Amino acid sequence: MFEKSTWIKLPRNVVVGHGVLDRAAEAVSELYLDGRPLIVTSPTPDDIAGERLRKQFAEAGFDPVTVVVEEARFSVVEEVIATARAEEAGFLVGLGGGKPIDIGKMAADELGVGFVSVPTAASHDGIVSGRGSVPEGDTRHSVAADPPLAVVADTEIIARSPWRLTTAGCADIISNYTAVKDWQLAHRLKNVEYSEYAGALSQMTAEMLVARAGSIKRELEESAWVVTKALVSSGVAMSIADSSRPASGAEHLISHQLDRIAPDPALHGHQVGVASVVTEYLHSGDDGEWTDVRDALASIDAPTTAAALDIDAGTFVEAVTTAHGIRDRYTILGDGVSEEAAVEAATVTGVI
Numbered sequence: 001m002f003e004k005s006t007w008i009k010l011p012r013n014v015v016v017g018h019g020v021l022d023r024a025a026e027a028v029s030e031l032y033l034d035g036r037p038l039i040v041t042s043p044t045p046d047d048i049a050g051e052r053l054r055k056q057f058a059e060a061g062f063d064p065v066t067v068v069v070e071e072a073r074f075s076v077v078e079e080v081i082a083t084a085r086a087e088e089a090g091f092l093v094g095l096g097g098g099k100p101i102d103i104g105k106m107a108a109d110e111l112g113v114g115f116v117s118v119p120t121a122a123s124h125d126g127i128v129s130g131r132g133s134v135p136e137g138d139t140r141h142s143v144a145a146d147p148p149l150a151v152v153a154d155t156e157i158i159a160r161s162p163w164r165l166t167t168a169g170c171a172d173i174i175s176n177y178t179a180v181k182d183w184q185l186a187h188r189l190k191n192v193e194y195s196e197y198a199g200a201l202s203q204m205t206a207e208m209l210v211a212r213a214g215s216i217k218r219e220l221e222e223s224a225w226v227v228t229k230a231l232v233s234s235g236v237a238m239s240i241a242d243s244s245r246p247a248s249g250a251e252h253l254i255s256h257q258l259d260r261i262a263p264d265p266a267l268h269g270h271q272v273g274v275a276s277v278v279t280e281y282l283h284s285g286d287d288g289e290w291t292d293v294r295d296a297l298a299s300i301d302a303p304t305t306a307a308a309l310d311i312d313a314g315t316f317v318e319a320v321t322t323a324h325g326i327r328d329r330y331t332i333l334g335d336g337v338s339e340e341a342a343v344e345a346a347t348v349t350g351v352i
């Protein structure tokens, strides 16, 4: 008897482009959400776009309220939930980078209300995905949450955000190459469920971004367009898989571990990018494709070494040798990479 079933949760309206912030109320109106919006933002995005969003919602009859968050912590998620209840918010809008978007997404999920993502930076695929991540204690990797009902990504605003945030978003996408390899490996060795559609979409997203690396330049708004579309596509792959597997393998485990042990971790996308050079080497060896991953990162101006992350060699190697233990996710790290092997891989690839 055929017993398979699937339930794919996707954003309904994805609006990307120059000046689309002014269409946020229109995108939200189409969702038939009830009640007032609580805008969850952080100081800089609030300065850049808060007033424009509030005015627009007010003119559309939405009566918005705002909460400004400064840190990504569970206690802040609880504070946002309390504010949403006190203000009788009907839905939440995350305005900013990954921090306010994740907090808004997780609070909305807990409250059982709709969530709309309005990214002002394209720093990783969490701005469109059904994952929430708060860097606290042992839960550094993400937890499932409903994906945004709508994503409104204004490339004019994103293009003006710090360049390193955009290159981090690109590197998060480039890491999909090794994430898919890890997923396929886990499928072969551990019978982990694998989705051909999600795997192919994730890999193609990385390939398309690399093919368009020539358009990814500091001064071009097209960079914001290319990376945001790729982040949406990667988010869809995760939604199809109902897991972050298509976009998160061993390179993400290493980055999550760096977040725990490095005195001053770098941006998520930059860390996963550098780690994927090493995990690609572990997958395919000396003559393998690690140089392609490194060159792809270099082509979009992302770091390719631990030093460029401002992380010392010892800390990087420690992350590689201990990352397998932080999550029940089989990858090329297996049940642990020895220190010698980690040093060898990181040295041959020029990461340390």
Ligand SMILES: NC(=O)C1=CN([C@@H]2O[C@H](COP(=O)(O)OP(=O)(O)OC[C@H]3O[C@@H](n4cnc5c(N)ncnc54)[C@H](OP(=O)(O)O)[C@@H]3O)[C@@H](O)[C@H]2O)C=CC1
Pocket (backbone or CB within 6 Å): 042, 043, 044, 045, 048, 072, 096, 097, 098, 099, 100, 102, 120, 121, 123, 124, 125, 126, 127, 129, 131, 132, 133, 134, 135, 142, 157, 158, 160, 161, 162, 165, 267, 268
């Ligand atoms: N859900 C997921 O799958 C993932 C989630 N994450 C989470 O995302 C967060 C990191 O994301 P990231 O985007 O780097 O974090 P932030 O939201 O902290 O943004 C990074 C910085 O950029 C500033 N900023 C945002 N937009 C603009 C803009 N347009 N112009 C100028 N400055 C701007 C922010 O200002 P300000 O200081 O005012 O906020 C902040 O200082 C972490 O909390 C991490 O846990 C990371 C990876 C995956």
Ligand SMILES: O=C(CO)COP(=O)(O)O
Pocket (backbone or CB within 6 Å): 124, 125, 126, 131, 133, 140, 141, 142, 143, 172, 244, 247, 248, 252, 253
């Ligand atoms: O960052 C992500 C995908 O790019 C989310 O992955 P995690 O589930 O490892 O947090």
Ligand SMILES: [Zn+2]
Pocket (backbone or CB within 6 Å): 124, 125, 172, 247, 248, 252, 268, 272
């Ligand atoms: Zn990521």
